Amino acid sequence: MPENMRFPETFLWGCATSAYQIEGSPLADGAGPSIWERFAHTPGMMHNDDHGDIACDHYHRFRDDVKLMRDLGLTSYRFSIAWARILPAGTGAVNQKGLDFYRQLVDALREGGITPMATLYHWDLPEALDDRGGWLNRDSADWFAEYATTCFEALDDRVPLWVTLNEPWVVTDGGYLHGVLAPGHRSPYETARVTHHLMRAHGAAVQAYRAVGKHQIGLVVNLEPKYPASDRAEDRAATQRADAYMNRQYLDPALKGSYPPEMRDIFGDAWRDWPAADLEQIRQPIDFLGVNYYTRGLTAHDATAWPLRARTRRVPQATYTETDWEVYEQGLTDILTWVKQRYGDIPLYVTENGAAFYDPPVAAADGVHDPLRIDYLRRHLRAVHKAIAQGADVRGYYLWSLLDNLEWSLGFAKRFGIVHVNYETLQRTPKDSAKFYAEVIASHGESLSD
């Protein structure tokens, strides 16, 4: 007898996207430029010189995209709000047209019975704030709280689920350590500082929400369970550092009020001990935690890998996605149950999970066949079910992504969507994986039993 894969009746079935990756028209209707606007138009930063000027043109086609979501049977949708559409200079004057766009989107979702989850920061800091030091400026927490409050006041009557930050680790590692994401800096000193300022901003936004909001707010982190590549002591120590760096660096301050002890070992002088009052501000009770999961890290010691002295090992017999991530679904079960074990009972959402595999730029007459993506999704949805069976309080799953979109500096070449986008015509074509997901949703997961 196959195991019954039915999910709880109230489980939310969603897709996730982010503003700069899908909307296009980043400067329309009074919006200010963001750091991604600047980065994407800096020669050499983007694959194929791609940029978000048009992207999926969701800004003009959002009603059609909501129709696609209804056809899929989605019960929730996670999107992000572009800070510089709301506050073109980052602080100060509010741009009503920016708020109107998101209000219309949210109203269309609700008419379709789709619960909105809004992310306040998915990497697109207003350029005007970057010119004032951006996340390196200690005032950034206040800037963020001002922006967050503006959004709460305008939209909390119709948005029941809020996210402060998307993946602070990626912001710091990609944006300030390795320079592959905006704003493209490379400094361990900056990285350590930005981590702390992002976490303070998170805390400040949660505090602001308690003053004006009536629903739920949480944090989204990308987690990668780290496993030692061997039993050797140096591989085990490297695994601990990698886990501290990617996973505990954000969850420990948010949920326990301290940074992991390994941080100084990793960053040396660049790490600082922060004032206790800061840590208190960071540790605000949150209503849920969002977990983005793509892969695991089989970890080995490597003295040349700066500054972590650890590297993810390739697994010869494993399947890899187009972004070179090992397909390892057990890692999703492991990380969800690890969160419960380390941080206690907290409502969880899988706020992103999905894969880029090769799909042709133009859909064929009979659609887009993406069996590898279906296989990836089936394995990971079963892994979520397994985590629930083991006691993790998982309340929803958001597939990354609804549409093929701008995969940041990797450009449009990496396709994560279950709906294909033709970037010449902007035509949408649901892939086979969209039909697969619609069946999962319609059967509350029971179709995963086959």
Ligand code: PNW
């Ligand atoms: C996430 N990593 O980014 C983001 O939230 C999305 O905007 C993005 O499109 C999606 O995943 C797919 O990449 C990540 O290196 C980027 O571990 C890098 C990592 C994880 C997540």
